[in-house]
Amino acid sequence: MKDIKETSKSLAEYLGWKYIPSNDLRGLSKAGWYKVESAKPKIEKVTVTTSSNINPEKIVENREINVTPLRYHIKNGWVLNEDSYYKYVCRSHNELRFYNSYDWLFEVVEDLMSDDEFKVIVDNAPRVYDYADNLISEIRIELGIREQLFYALGDAVKYLKDDGKKVSL
Numbered sequence: 001m002k003d004i005k006e007t008s009k010s011l012a013e014y015l016g017w018k019y020i021p022s023n024d025l026r027g028l029s030k031a032g033w034y035k036v037e038s039a040k041p042k043i044e045k046v047t048v049t050t051s052s053n054i055n056p057e058k059i060v061e062n063r064e065i066n067v068t069p070l071r072y073h074i075k076n077g078w079v080l081n082e083d084s085y086y087k088y089v090c091r092s093h094n095e096l097r098f099y100n101s102y103d104w105l106f107e108v109v110e111d112l113m114s115d116d117e118f119k120v121i122v123d124n125a126p127r128v129y130d131y132a133d134n135l136i137s138e139i140r141i142e143l144g145i146r147e148q149l150f151y152a153l154g155d156a157v158k159y160l161k162d163d164g165k166k167v168s169l
Helices: 002-014 102-113 146-161
Strands: 018-020 032-038 043-050 059-066 078-081 084-090 119-123 129-132 135-142
Touching (some): 002 102, 002 146
Antiparallel strands (some): 032 084, 043 059, 078 084, 129 135
């Protein structure tokens, strides 16, 4: 069980989640694991179409708006605290569900796949690690074996956290 808890904590920390203890709530309502996103404004260009009874012609405008408050709205469970948005995930380390939930695991997979130097390939081959220029270049996962994916991602995150040092697997 300890190995599951430590691997889950590593995966949560890799995703940028933070554990807020009960003796340091920082203005949040309860202790536990939180997803954390920056409250820094993110400006995106949007197209706005308007019309009215007075002027039935559609008016199209290009505007720039801050989409951060729209993405991390309180109705979606996000709370603004200081300079970050927080969303409660669970109370304790034992409640992190990376080991038994594909939804949680694929958050890690998506984050790893956004890195150009790292690939996750899901197929029917056993788990294989390739080291090229001291970087993990790919992980092969046998589809349908959640435990194997859990530990493979834990090993990959450990490797990345150690700044490219080789990890015994």
